[in-house]
Amino acid sequence: MKKIGILGGTFSPIHNGHLYIAREAYTQLGLDEIWLMPVGIPPHKQQESSVTRYDRLSMCQLAVEGISYIRVREDEIHSDGANFTYQTLEYISEKYPEDSFYFILGEDSLRMFQSWVHPERIAAKATIVAALRSMDHEHKIRELKQLTQEYSSYYKSDFILLSTRFMDISSTRIRSFLSMPNQSTEKMEYLQNALPEGVRSYITEHHLYQMDGLEGLYDPKKEEKEMTYARIYKQIQKKLQKDLKPSRYQHTLGVAYTAASLAMTYGYPMETAYIAGLLHDCAKYMTPQELLKYCKNHKLPVTGSEKESPQLLHAKVGACKAKEDYGITREEILHAICYHTTGCPGMSLLDKIIFTADYIEPNRCEAPRLPEIRRTAFTNLDQAVSMILFDTIQYLKETGRSMDETTQETYEYYKKEVTL
Numbered sequence: 001m002k003k004i005g006i007l008g009g010t011f012s013p014i015h016n017g018h019l020y021i022a023r024e025a026y027t028q029l030g031l032d033e034i035w036l037m038p039v040g041i042p043p044h045k046q047q048e049s050s051v052t053r054y055d056r057l058s059m060c061q062l063a064v065e066g067i068s069y070i071r072v073r074e075d076e077i078h079s080d081g082a083n084f085t086y087q088t089l090e091y092i093s094e095k096y097p098e099d100s101f102y103f104i105l106g107e108d109s110l111r112m113f114q115s116w117v118h119p120e121r122i123a124a125k126a127t128i129v130a131a132l133r134s135m136d137h138e139h140k141i142r143e144l145k146q147l148t149q150e151y152s153s154y155y156k157s158d159f160i161l162l163s164t165r166f167m168d169i170s171s172t173r174i175r176s177f178l179s180m181p182n183q184s185t186e187k188m189e190y191l192q193n194a195l196p197e198g199v200r201s202y203i204t205e206h207h208l209y210q211m212d213g214l215e216g217l218y219d220p221k222k223e224e225k226e227m228t229y230a231r232i233y234k235q236i237q238k239k240l241q242k243d244l245k246p247s248r249y250q251h252t253l254g255v256a257y258t259a260a261s262l263a264m265t266y267g268y269p270m271e272t273a274y275i276a277g278l279l280h281d282c283a284k285y286m287t288p289q290e291l292l293k294y295c296k297n298h299k300l301p302v303t304g305s306e307k308e309s310p311q312l313l314h315a316k317v318g319a320c321k322a323k324e325d326y327g328i329t330r331e332e333i334l335h336a337i338c339y340h341t342t343g344c345p346g347m348s349l350l351d352k353i354i355f356t357a358d359y360i361e362p363n364r365c366e367a368p369r370l371p372e373i374r375r376t377a378f379t380n381l382d383q384a385v386s387m388i389l390f391d392t393i394q395y396l397k398e399t400g401r402s403m404d405e406t407t408q409e410t411y412e413y414y415k416k417e418v419t420l
Protein backbone atom coordinates (compact mmCIF):
# COMPACT_ATOMS: atom_id res chain seq x y z
CA MET A 1 0.00 0.00 0.00
CA LYS A 2 1.34 3.35 -1.04
CA LYS A 3 0.68 6.80 0.37
CA ILE A 4 0.14 9.13 -2.57
CA GLY A 5 -0.14 12.91 -2.53
CA ILE A 6 -2.24 14.54 -5.23
CA LEU A 7 -1.55 18.03 -6.47
CA GLY A 8 -3.99 19.24 -9.10
CA GLY A 9 -4.26 22.52 -10.94
CA THR A 10 -4.00 24.35 -14.21
CA PHE A 11 -0.23 24.69 -13.89
CA SER A 12 -0.07 27.54 -16.34
CA PRO A 13 2.81 27.53 -15.89
CA ILE A 14 4.03 25.14 -13.20
CA HIS A 15 6.48 26.96 -10.90
CA ASN A 16 8.89 26.42 -8.03
CA GLY A 17 6.13 27.13 -5.50
CA HIS A 18 4.26 24.02 -6.68
CA LEU A 19 7.42 21.92 -6.50
CA TYR A 20 8.15 23.24 -3.02
CA ILE A 21 4.68 22.27 -1.74
CA ALA A 22 5.10 18.83 -3.31
CA ARG A 23 8.46 18.37 -1.59
CA GLU A 24 7.13 19.50 1.80
CA ALA A 25 4.13 17.17 1.55
CA TYR A 26 6.40 14.31 0.54
CA THR A 27 8.77 14.75 3.46
CA GLN A 28 6.43 15.99 6.21
CA LEU A 29 3.79 13.31 5.58
CA GLY A 30 6.17 10.52 4.66
CA LEU A 31 4.50 9.95 1.30
CA ASP A 32 5.71 7.45 -1.29
CA GLU A 33 4.80 9.51 -4.32
CA ILE A 34 3.31 12.79 -5.44
CA TRP A 35 1.08 12.87 -8.48
CA LEU A 36 0.81 16.10 -10.41
CA MET A 37 -2.51 16.19 -12.19
CA PRO A 38 -2.86 19.09 -14.62
CA VAL A 39 -6.51 19.70 -15.55
CA GLY A 40 -7.82 19.69 -19.12
CA ILE A 41 -9.74 22.81 -19.95
CA PRO A 42 -10.32 24.44 -16.55
CA PRO A 43 -14.02 24.36 -15.55
CA HIS A 44 -14.34 28.18 -15.57
CA LYS A 45 -12.83 28.61 -19.04
CA GLN A 46 -14.77 27.74 -22.15
CA GLN A 47 -11.91 27.48 -24.51
CA GLU A 48 -8.23 26.94 -24.59
CA SER A 49 -5.98 30.01 -24.49
CA SER A 50 -2.91 30.42 -26.68
CA VAL A 51 -1.08 28.14 -24.24
CA THR A 52 -2.54 24.71 -24.86
CA ARG A 53 -3.03 21.84 -22.43
CA TYR A 54 -0.15 20.08 -24.19
CA ASP A 55 2.13 23.01 -23.43
CA ARG A 56 1.09 22.86 -19.80
CA LEU A 57 1.66 19.11 -19.72
CA SER A 58 5.09 19.42 -21.35
CA MET A 59 6.08 22.08 -18.84
CA CYS A 60 5.01 19.83 -15.94
CA GLN A 61 7.08 17.01 -17.35
CA LEU A 62 10.11 19.24 -17.74
CA ALA A 63 9.69 20.62 -14.21
CA VAL A 64 9.81 17.21 -12.55
CA GLU A 65 12.71 15.84 -14.54
CA GLY A 66 15.15 14.37 -12.05
CA ILE A 67 12.66 14.42 -9.13
CA SER A 68 12.09 10.74 -8.51
CA TYR A 69 9.04 10.98 -6.25
CA ILE A 70 6.86 13.14 -8.54
CA ARG A 71 4.87 11.66 -11.40
CA VAL A 72 2.89 13.69 -13.91
CA ARG A 73 -0.46 12.01 -14.49
CA GLU A 74 -2.44 12.59 -17.67
CA ASP A 75 -5.80 11.38 -16.35
CA GLU A 76 -7.44 14.79 -16.46
CA ILE A 77 -5.57 16.70 -19.11
CA HIS A 78 -7.39 15.14 -22.07
CA SER A 79 -10.83 15.88 -20.74
CA ASP A 80 -12.81 18.72 -22.31
CA GLY A 81 -15.51 18.92 -19.70
CA ALA A 82 -15.32 19.93 -16.07
CA ASN A 83 -13.75 17.12 -14.14
CA PHE A 84 -14.77 17.59 -10.57
CA THR A 85 -12.35 16.64 -7.86
CA TYR A 86 -14.69 14.07 -6.35
CA GLN A 87 -14.93 12.30 -9.74
CA THR A 88 -11.16 12.19 -10.13
CA LEU A 89 -10.65 10.88 -6.60
CA GLU A 90 -13.35 8.23 -6.96
CA TYR A 91 -11.85 7.14 -10.25
CA ILE A 92 -8.29 6.79 -8.98
CA SER A 93 -9.24 5.16 -5.69
CA GLU A 94 -11.20 2.57 -7.61
CA LYS A 95 -8.26 2.00 -9.90
CA TYR A 96 -5.76 1.80 -7.03
CA PRO A 97 -7.78 0.36 -4.15
CA GLU A 98 -4.67 -0.64 -2.20
CA ASP A 99 -3.31 2.90 -1.96
CA SER A 100 -4.28 5.82 0.23
CA PHE A 101 -4.55 9.35 -1.12
CA TYR A 102 -3.68 12.77 0.25
CA PHE A 103 -5.32 15.61 -1.58
CA ILE A 104 -3.22 18.78 -1.30
CA LEU A 105 -4.84 22.20 -1.50
CA GLY A 106 -4.10 25.79 -0.51
CA GLU A 107 -5.51 27.48 2.56
CA ASP A 108 -7.98 29.55 0.53
CA SER A 109 -9.37 26.39 -1.00
CA LEU A 110 -9.67 24.89 2.47
CA ARG A 111 -11.79 27.83 3.58
CA MET A 112 -14.04 27.29 0.55
CA PHE A 113 -14.09 23.52 0.92
CA GLN A 114 -17.79 23.32 1.68
CA SER A 115 -18.66 25.06 -1.56
CA TRP A 116 -16.85 22.46 -3.67
CA VAL A 117 -19.01 20.00 -5.57
CA HIS A 118 -19.68 17.06 -3.24
CA PRO A 119 -17.12 17.83 -0.54
CA GLU A 120 -18.30 14.74 1.39
CA ARG A 121 -17.31 12.50 -1.52
CA ILE A 122 -13.90 14.16 -1.74
CA ALA A 123 -13.30 13.76 1.99
CA ALA A 124 -14.40 10.12 1.82
CA LYS A 125 -11.66 9.25 -0.65
CA ALA A 126 -8.67 11.21 0.58
CA THR A 127 -7.04 12.89 3.53
CA ILE A 128 -7.26 16.61 2.89
CA VAL A 129 -3.94 18.39 3.30
CA ALA A 130 -4.02 22.18 3.49
CA ALA A 131 -0.75 23.93 2.79
CA LEU A 132 -0.50 26.90 5.12
CA ARG A 133 1.23 29.70 3.28
CA SER A 134 2.78 31.25 6.30
CA MET A 135 3.15 30.18 9.87
CA ASP A 136 3.76 33.57 11.38
CA HIS A 137 0.19 34.75 11.98
CA GLU A 138 -0.82 33.03 15.19
CA HIS A 139 -4.49 33.88 14.90
CA LYS A 140 -4.57 32.46 11.39
CA ILE A 141 -3.03 29.17 12.49
CA ARG A 142 -5.50 28.89 15.33
CA GLU A 143 -8.39 29.62 13.00
CA LEU A 144 -7.27 27.05 10.43
CA LYS A 145 -6.58 24.42 13.08
CA GLN A 146 -10.09 24.88 14.36
CA LEU A 147 -11.47 24.68 10.85
CA THR A 148 -9.68 21.39 10.14
CA GLN A 149 -11.00 19.96 13.42
CA GLU A 150 -14.53 21.00 12.55
CA TYR A 151 -14.26 19.52 9.07
CA SER A 152 -12.69 16.33 10.42
CA SER A 153 -15.60 15.66 12.75
CA TYR A 154 -18.25 16.82 10.26
CA TYR A 155 -16.97 14.76 7.32
CA LYS A 156 -15.58 11.97 9.52
CA SER A 157 -12.33 12.11 7.63
CA ASP A 158 -8.84 13.45 8.15
CA PHE A 159 -8.00 17.09 7.50
CA ILE A 160 -4.43 18.07 8.23
CA LEU A 161 -2.25 21.14 7.95
CA LEU A 162 1.09 21.31 6.24
CA SER A 163 3.38 24.08 7.35
CA THR A 164 5.15 25.78 4.49
CA ARG A 165 7.10 28.98 4.27
CA PHE A 166 5.56 31.79 2.24
CA MET A 167 6.80 31.87 -1.33
CA ASP A 168 6.17 34.98 -3.30
CA ILE A 169 5.46 33.14 -6.54
CA SER A 170 2.24 32.98 -8.47
CA SER A 171 1.34 31.80 -11.96
CA THR A 172 -0.60 35.02 -12.55
CA ARG A 173 2.42 37.15 -11.83
CA ILE A 174 4.65 34.92 -13.94
CA ARG A 175 2.27 35.26 -16.88
CA SER A 176 2.13 38.99 -16.40
CA PHE A 177 5.91 39.31 -16.42
CA LEU A 178 6.16 37.06 -19.45
CA SER A 179 3.65 39.11 -21.38
CA MET A 180 5.94 42.13 -21.30
CA PRO A 181 7.93 42.75 -24.42
CA ASN A 182 10.85 44.30 -22.55
CA GLN A 183 13.59 42.48 -20.69
CA SER A 184 13.78 44.35 -17.41
CA THR A 185 16.04 43.20 -14.59
CA GLU A 186 12.98 42.72 -12.33
CA LYS A 187 11.44 40.44 -14.91
CA MET A 188 14.55 38.32 -15.38
CA GLU A 189 15.13 38.03 -11.64
CA TYR A 190 11.56 37.10 -10.88
CA LEU A 191 11.36 34.46 -13.58
CA GLN A 192 14.71 32.97 -12.66
CA ASN A 193 13.57 32.53 -9.10
CA ALA A 194 10.06 31.34 -9.97
CA LEU A 195 10.54 28.85 -12.78
CA PRO A 196 12.51 25.62 -13.15
CA GLU A 197 15.08 26.01 -15.89
CA GLY A 198 13.47 23.54 -18.29
CA VAL A 199 10.15 25.35 -18.04
CA ARG A 200 11.82 28.70 -18.66
CA SER A 201 13.49 27.44 -21.81
CA TYR A 202 10.26 25.85 -23.04
CA ILE A 203 8.40 29.14 -22.59
CA THR A 204 11.10 31.09 -24.44
CA GLU A 205 11.30 28.58 -27.25
CA HIS A 206 7.55 28.49 -27.82
CA HIS A 207 6.96 32.22 -27.18
CA LEU A 208 4.33 31.38 -24.59
CA TYR A 209 2.29 34.05 -22.79
CA GLN A 210 3.58 36.89 -24.96
CA MET A 211 1.08 39.75 -24.96
CA ASP A 212 -1.32 37.34 -23.29
CA GLY A 213 -4.71 38.90 -22.74
CA LEU A 214 -3.84 42.08 -24.62
CA GLU A 215 -4.37 40.67 -28.08
CA GLY A 216 -7.29 43.02 -28.67
CA LEU A 217 -4.88 45.94 -28.58
CA TYR A 218 -2.39 44.37 -30.82
CA ASP A 219 -2.43 42.86 -34.28
CA PRO A 220 0.47 40.44 -34.58
CA LYS A 221 0.29 40.43 -38.37
CA LYS A 222 0.26 44.18 -38.73
CA GLU A 223 2.59 44.93 -35.88
CA GLU A 224 4.99 42.06 -36.44
CA LYS A 225 5.37 41.83 -32.66
CA GLU A 226 6.70 45.35 -32.66
CA MET A 227 3.88 46.60 -30.46
CA THR A 228 5.30 48.19 -27.38
CA TYR A 229 3.61 49.11 -24.16
CA ALA A 230 4.08 52.79 -24.94
CA ARG A 231 1.88 52.35 -28.00
CA ILE A 232 -0.69 50.35 -26.07
CA TYR A 233 -0.91 53.12 -23.47
CA LYS A 234 -1.35 55.74 -26.17
CA GLN A 235 -4.08 53.77 -27.85
CA ILE A 236 -6.02 53.39 -24.59
CA GLN A 237 -5.48 57.01 -23.57
CA LYS A 238 -6.76 58.30 -26.90
CA LYS A 239 -10.08 56.57 -26.46
CA LEU A 240 -10.38 57.46 -22.77
CA GLN A 241 -9.77 61.11 -23.50
CA LYS A 242 -12.70 61.07 -25.90
CA ASP A 243 -15.03 59.32 -23.45
CA LEU A 244 -14.23 60.92 -20.09
CA LYS A 245 -14.60 64.44 -18.69
CA PRO A 246 -11.21 66.21 -18.43
CA SER A 247 -11.16 65.98 -14.62
CA ARG A 248 -11.97 62.26 -14.73
CA TYR A 249 -9.27 61.74 -17.33
CA GLN A 250 -6.74 63.52 -15.09
CA HIS A 251 -7.79 61.28 -12.20
CA THR A 252 -7.35 58.25 -14.45
CA LEU A 253 -3.77 59.23 -15.30
CA GLY A 254 -3.10 59.82 -11.61
CA VAL A 255 -4.35 56.34 -10.76
CA ALA A 256 -2.29 54.78 -13.56
CA TYR A 257 0.96 56.44 -12.40
CA THR A 258 0.29 55.70 -8.74
CA ALA A 259 -0.55 52.08 -9.59
CA ALA A 260 2.70 51.78 -11.53
CA SER A 261 4.64 53.18 -8.55
CA LEU A 262 2.98 50.78 -6.12
CA ALA A 263 3.73 47.96 -8.57
CA MET A 264 7.41 48.94 -8.56
CA THR A 265 7.38 48.93 -4.76
CA TYR A 266 5.81 45.50 -4.45
CA GLY A 267 7.52 43.79 -7.38
CA TYR A 268 4.45 43.58 -9.62
CA PRO A 269 4.70 44.15 -13.39
CA MET A 270 4.21 47.90 -13.63
CA GLU A 271 2.91 47.78 -17.22
CA THR A 272 -0.03 45.63 -16.16
CA ALA A 273 -0.74 47.93 -13.21
CA TYR A 274 -0.55 50.99 -15.46
CA ILE A 275 -3.07 49.54 -17.93
CA ALA A 276 -5.45 48.50 -15.15
CA GLY A 277 -5.13 51.99 -13.64
CA LEU A 278 -5.91 53.63 -16.96
CA LEU A 279 -9.00 51.55 -17.49
CA HIS A 280 -10.42 51.36 -13.97
CA ASP A 281 -12.94 54.16 -14.55
CA CYS A 282 -13.53 53.59 -18.26
CA ALA A 283 -17.29 53.35 -17.68
CA LYS A 284 -17.45 56.39 -15.43
CA TYR A 285 -18.95 58.60 -18.16
CA MET A 286 -22.15 56.56 -18.23
CA THR A 287 -25.36 57.81 -16.59
CA PRO A 288 -27.17 55.65 -13.99
CA GLN A 289 -29.77 54.73 -16.64
CA GLU A 290 -27.09 53.76 -19.12
CA LEU A 291 -25.32 51.62 -16.51
CA LEU A 292 -28.50 49.77 -15.59
CA LYS A 293 -29.38 49.26 -19.23
CA TYR A 294 -25.87 47.99 -19.98
CA CYS A 295 -26.16 45.45 -17.15
CA LYS A 296 -29.52 44.30 -18.42
CA ASN A 297 -28.25 43.85 -21.98
CA HIS A 298 -25.10 42.07 -20.84
CA LYS A 299 -26.90 40.00 -18.20
CA LEU A 300 -24.70 41.36 -15.41
CA PRO A 301 -26.24 40.78 -11.97
CA VAL A 302 -27.29 43.93 -10.08
CA THR A 303 -27.41 43.87 -6.27
CA GLY A 304 -29.86 45.76 -4.07
CA SER A 305 -27.41 48.50 -3.20
CA GLU A 306 -26.39 48.83 -6.85
CA LYS A 307 -30.04 49.36 -7.77
CA GLU A 308 -30.17 52.09 -5.15
CA SER A 309 -26.93 53.74 -6.32
CA PRO A 310 -26.35 52.67 -9.93
CA GLN A 311 -23.06 54.62 -10.00
CA LEU A 312 -21.54 51.70 -8.12
CA LEU A 313 -22.01 49.69 -11.30
CA HIS A 314 -19.29 51.61 -13.15
CA ALA A 315 -16.74 49.11 -11.78
CA LYS A 316 -18.51 45.99 -13.01
CA VAL A 317 -19.49 47.60 -16.30
CA GLY A 318 -15.95 48.97 -16.63
CA ALA A 319 -14.51 45.45 -16.50
CA CYS A 320 -16.93 44.39 -19.19
CA LYS A 321 -16.13 47.41 -21.38
CA ALA A 322 -12.39 46.90 -20.94
CA LYS A 323 -12.94 43.51 -22.51
CA GLU A 324 -15.38 44.51 -25.22
CA ASP A 325 -14.19 47.97 -26.19
CA TYR A 326 -10.47 47.69 -25.46
CA GLY A 327 -9.91 44.01 -26.20
CA ILE A 328 -8.42 43.19 -22.80
CA THR A 329 -8.97 39.59 -21.78
CA ARG A 330 -6.33 39.37 -19.09
CA GLU A 331 -8.27 38.12 -16.08
CA GLU A 332 -6.21 39.92 -13.43
CA ILE A 333 -6.81 43.32 -15.04
CA LEU A 334 -10.55 42.74 -15.44
CA HIS A 335 -10.83 41.54 -11.85
CA ALA A 336 -9.00 44.59 -10.49
CA ILE A 337 -11.31 46.91 -12.44
CA CYS A 338 -14.39 45.04 -11.27
CA TYR A 339 -13.49 45.37 -7.58
CA HIS A 340 -11.83 48.78 -7.53
CA THR A 341 -14.62 50.48 -5.56
CA THR A 342 -15.64 47.80 -3.07
CA GLY A 343 -12.56 45.61 -2.88
CA CYS A 344 -13.25 41.95 -2.10
CA PRO A 345 -12.01 39.45 0.47
CA GLY A 346 -8.68 37.89 -0.54
CA MET A 347 -7.75 40.50 -3.11
CA SER A 348 -4.83 39.85 -5.46
CA LEU A 349 -1.84 42.16 -5.36
CA LEU A 350 -3.09 43.99 -8.45
CA ASP A 351 -6.58 44.36 -6.92
CA LYS A 352 -5.04 46.00 -3.87
CA ILE A 353 -2.80 48.23 -5.97
CA ILE A 354 -5.69 49.61 -8.04
CA PHE A 355 -8.01 49.92 -5.05
CA THR A 356 -5.38 51.91 -3.16
CA ALA A 357 -4.15 53.98 -6.11
CA ASP A 358 -7.72 55.10 -6.79
CA TYR A 359 -7.88 56.54 -3.28
CA ILE A 360 -4.45 58.11 -2.96
CA GLU A 361 -3.58 59.38 -6.44
CA PRO A 362 -2.21 62.96 -6.43
CA ASN A 363 -5.42 64.67 -7.63
CA ARG A 364 -7.35 63.46 -4.59
CA CYS A 365 -7.52 65.90 -1.73
CA GLU A 366 -10.83 65.54 0.06
CA ALA A 367 -10.41 62.37 2.15
CA PRO A 368 -9.21 62.55 5.76
CA ARG A 369 -5.93 60.87 6.76
CA LEU A 370 -4.68 61.05 3.17
CA PRO A 371 -1.03 61.79 4.01
CA GLU A 372 -0.96 58.90 6.47
CA ILE A 373 -2.65 56.48 4.07
CA ARG A 374 -0.32 57.56 1.25
CA ARG A 375 2.73 56.81 3.38
CA THR A 376 1.30 53.50 4.58
CA ALA A 377 0.48 52.40 1.02
CA PHE A 378 4.17 52.21 0.22
CA THR A 379 5.16 50.31 3.36
CA ASN A 380 2.19 48.07 4.22
CA LEU A 381 -0.37 47.67 1.47
CA ASP A 382 -2.79 45.50 3.47
CA GLN A 383 -2.89 48.08 6.20
CA ALA A 384 -3.52 50.85 3.67
CA VAL A 385 -6.42 48.81 2.22
CA SER A 386 -7.82 48.40 5.72
CA MET A 387 -7.56 52.11 6.47
CA ILE A 388 -9.26 53.06 3.20
CA LEU A 389 -12.11 50.63 3.85
CA PHE A 390 -12.52 51.87 7.40
CA ASP A 391 -12.63 55.53 6.31
CA THR A 392 -14.95 54.78 3.39
CA ILE A 393 -17.42 52.96 5.64
CA GLN A 394 -17.31 55.84 8.14
CA TYR A 395 -17.94 58.34 5.37
CA LEU A 396 -20.85 56.36 3.91
CA LYS A 397 -22.42 56.03 7.34
CA GLU A 398 -22.01 59.72 8.16
CA THR A 399 -23.49 60.87 4.87
CA GLY A 400 -26.26 58.26 4.92
CA ARG A 401 -25.24 56.80 1.58
CA SER A 402 -25.88 53.20 0.66
CA MET A 403 -23.02 50.78 0.96
CA ASP A 404 -22.36 47.68 -1.10
CA GLU A 405 -22.32 44.52 1.03
CA THR A 406 -18.94 43.62 -0.43
CA THR A 407 -17.32 46.73 1.10
CA GLN A 408 -18.29 45.58 4.60
CA GLU A 409 -17.21 41.98 3.90
CA THR A 410 -13.88 43.18 2.58
CA TYR A 411 -13.35 45.33 5.63
CA GLU A 412 -14.12 42.39 7.94
CA TYR A 413 -11.59 40.31 6.02
CA TYR A 414 -8.79 42.88 6.11
CA LYS A 415 -9.50 43.93 9.68
CA LYS A 416 -8.35 40.44 10.65
CA GLU A 417 -5.21 40.80 8.55
CA VAL A 418 -3.87 43.88 10.29
CA THR A 419 -4.43 45.92 13.39
CA LEU A 420 -5.56 49.45 12.66
Ligand SMILES: [Fe+2]
Binding pocket: 280, 281, 284, 314, 340, 341, 358
Ligand atom coordinates in the same frame (compact mmCIF):
# COMPACT_ATOMS: atom_id res chain seq x y z
FE1 LIG B 1 -14.16 54.34 -9.90
Ligand SMILES: [Fe+2]
Binding pocket: 251, 255, 280, 281, 358
Ligand atom coordinates in the same frame (compact mmCIF):
# COMPACT_ATOMS: atom_id res chain seq x y z
FE1 LIG C 1 -11.41 56.12 -9.87
